[in-house]
Amino acid sequence: MKQPAPESGSEPIAAAAHRPATSRNNVVIEVERVSKTFETPRQGKVVALEDITIDVSYGEFVTVVGPSGCGKSTLLRMIAGLTPLSAGKILYQGEPVRGLNTKVGYVPQESKLFPWLTLEENVGFGLDPRRYSRKEREDRTHNFIKLAGLEGFEKHYPSQLSGGMAKRASIIRALVYEPAVILMDEPFGPLDAQTRMILQDELLKIWEQKRQTIVFVTHDLVEAVALADRVAIVTHRPGRIKDILKVPMDRPRNIFEIHRQKGFDEAYGRLWNIFRHELKIRLDQGQSLDSQTLSR
Ligand SMILES: Nc1ncnc2c1ncn2[C@@H]1O[C@H](COP(=O)(O)OP(=O)(O)OP(=O)(O)O)[C@@H](O)[C@H]1O
Ligand SMILES: [Mg+2]
Numbered sequence: 001m002k003q004p005a006p007e008s009g010s011e012p013i014a015a016a017a018h019r020p021a022t023s024r025n026n027v028v029i030e031v032e033r034v035s036k037t038f039e040t041p042r043q044g045k046v047v048a049l050e051d052i053t054i055d056v057s058y059g060e061f062v063t064v065v066g067p068s069g070c071g072k073s074t075l076l077r078m079i080a081g082l083t084p085l086s087a088g089k090i091l092y093q094g095e096p097v098r099g100l101n102t103k104v105g106y107v108p109q110e111s112k113l114f115p116w117l118t119l120e121e122n123v124g125f126g127l128d129p130r131r132y133s134r135k136e137r138e139d140r141t142h143n144f145i146k147l148a149g150l151e152g153f154e155k156h157y158p159s160q161l162s163g164g165m166a167k168r169a170s171i172i173r174a175l176v177y178e179p180a181v182i183l184m185d186e187p188f189g190p191l192d193a194q195t196r197m198i199l200q201d202e203l204l205k206i207w208e209q210k211r212q213t214i215v216f217v218t219h220d221l222v223e224a225v226a227l228a229d230r231v232a233i234v235t236h237r238p239g240r241i242k243d244i245l246k247v248p249m250d251r252p253r254n255i256f257e258i259h260r261q262k263g264f265d266e267a268y269g270r271l272w273n274i275f276r277h278e279l280k281i282r283l284d285q286g287q288s289l290d291s292q293t294l295s296r
Contacts (some may be wrong), residue, residue, distance in 0.1 A: 028213050029056040029079060034088035035238075036074050047238040048074045052088070054232055055239060058180070059211045063224040065271075066234030067278070068155040073109055075239070076183045079215065080106045093180075105174035109185040109217075113158040113173075115168055120145060120154040125174050144172040147206050164195035168202065175206060181213040183264055189219070200227060201255040208252055221275060225249075225267045226258045233274050243274050 036049040048072040057063050064072050077083040079090055083103035090097045092104070113122045126140035132140070145151060148168045158166050167187065172183055187203075188196045198222060207214060218224050225233045227248055233242040249263040258264055 063228040071239035085096040105179040106181040
């Protein structure tokens with residue numbers, strides 16, 4: 001795929017359309033030397049993140065991996081303006097994030113549909129009636145339901161959907177109003193391996209069409225490589241950026257045969273080498289490993 005770069009001249013149309021004329025360069029999110037310390041009444045200060053710096057470009061797919069508790073969700077919440085920073089700054093489209101960043105779509109780690117709304121009502125929930133006519137809202141909702149393979153279930157309530165279908169719906173709910181940037185926090189975490197692959201495939205297909213910017217948190221190293229243009233590796237808490245790895249694999253990618261795709265083994269090997277070192281440090285420190293990390 002074309003990695004969107006200013007000099008490439010082949011930037012995807014959808015990504016270009018999201019970029020405001022005032023933007024200085026190709027960067028949409030700038031995280032500069034950001035730290036976060038939580039003050040808790042019982043445990044005192046918890047340093048979650050330390051000195052994080054990363055830029056994300058328009059149309060880029062960035063995955064973030066790191067051990068449990070290293071601050072991945074906190075980082076997404078800060079970009080979304082839901083958690084204030086302790087130090088550093090975050091710029092979104094060149095402007096500091098102050099308060100809720102309504103320009104980004106956000107799929108939280110425990111994303112749930114509203115149980116009292118049907119699937120189509122859930123998906124269309126965020127479409128502002130002042131901005132979109134009723135017809136536009138219906139068309140957009142229908143298009144995304146179709147893209148996610150949920151046609152025929154529009155009138156179903158969440159309790160009538162499988163876990164994978166509900167997860168799909170919660171993801172397209174964030175995609176439907178086509179924000180320039182979508183933040184996804186382990187969206188496929190609790191799903192079985194097969195459903196997970198199907199959803200990864202669907203997400204990539206939607207992304208190939210829309211080319212929004214995606215920042216995607218995951219524990220899964222295969223998922224991190226399979227989806228991303230770049231993988232950011234965060235250390236054990238306090239989380240720091242250990243490395244940012246480019247994934248030079250072609251697009252479109254075949255999720256179901258990702259191991260056979262040229263470049264996968266090399267990218268995965270490099271990621272695992274960095275991650276293994278991180279695990280070794282934790283083992284040397286006598287820390288227990290979470291089951292998700294061990295299962296990889
Ligand atoms: N609101 C809060 N108040 C106090 N501490 C918090 C708060 N939110 C997060 N933390 C602490 O900050 C650290 C990072 O939490 P965070 O949820 O960002 O980790 P994570 O990398 O997303 O973990 P996981 O992979 O398990 O989801 C943890 O030690 C957590 O206990
Ligand atoms: Mg988390």
